[in-house]
Amino acid sequence: xxxxxxxxxxxxxxxxxxxxxxxxxxxxxxxxxxxxxxxxxxxxxxxxxxxxxxxxxxxxxxxxxxxxxxxxxxxxxxxxxxxxxxxxxxxxxxxxxxxxxxxxxxxxxxxxxxxxxxxxxxxxxxxxxxxxxxxxxxxxxxxxxxxxxxxxxxxxxxxxxxxxxxxxxxxxxxxxxxxxxxxxxxxxxx
Numbered sequence: 001x002x003x004x005x006x007x008x009x010x011x012x013x014x015x016x017x018x019x020x021x022x023x024x025x026x027x028x029x030x031x032x033x034x035x036x037x038x039x040x041x042x043x044x045x046x047x048x049x050x051x052x053x054x055x056x057x058x059x060x061x062x063x064x065x066x067x068x069x070x071x072x073x074x075x076x077x078x079x080x081x082x083x084x085x086x087x088x089x090x091x092x093x094x095x096x097x098x099x100x101x102x103x104x105x106x107x108x109x110x111x112x113x114x115x116x117x118x119x120x121x122x123x124x125x126x127x128x129x130x131x132x133x134x135x136x137x138x139x140x141x142x143x144x145x146x147x148x149x150x151x152x153x154x155x156x157x158x159x160x161x162x163x164x165x166x167x168x169x170x171x172x173x174x175x176x177x178x179x180x181x182x183x184x185x186x187x188x189x190x
Contacts (some may be wrong), residue, residue, distance in 0.1 A: 125154075 045052045133141030
């Protein structure tokens, strides 16, 4: 990628402006803060040499413990925050696992209960149906009940052949609309 002379001149002038700005700020800091501080420290060394020697040795030696304290404090705070976050995540996982186990146990218990209730209702229906058939048809009601029960628990050959049927009886008129004779599908002929 080649750059034209105008682009290079623009970059050079931008660099010169940046260097000039940095030099101005460095001169400002040097003349307004650094030199007066050094002059003041030199003057203090002349006025109180023992005290200033003690303070400079103390400041030099205390830099490492001070930086260590700051570093260890930041480490402790970040460690505690990380530990709290990890503990909260672990507690959340444990609570969710317990709730999931409770849900699984509840669903398993409900499925077992539903099996027993369904079985009970099925047998209750069969017994009530037996009572109704025996009371209405006498001992022939038992035969009818056995036939109905077999129909409930096994698929009949006619329903396998006719997949569109829902298994309910169908009334068929044989002789047309004037006839009173009606045949029930699945029932024996008289």
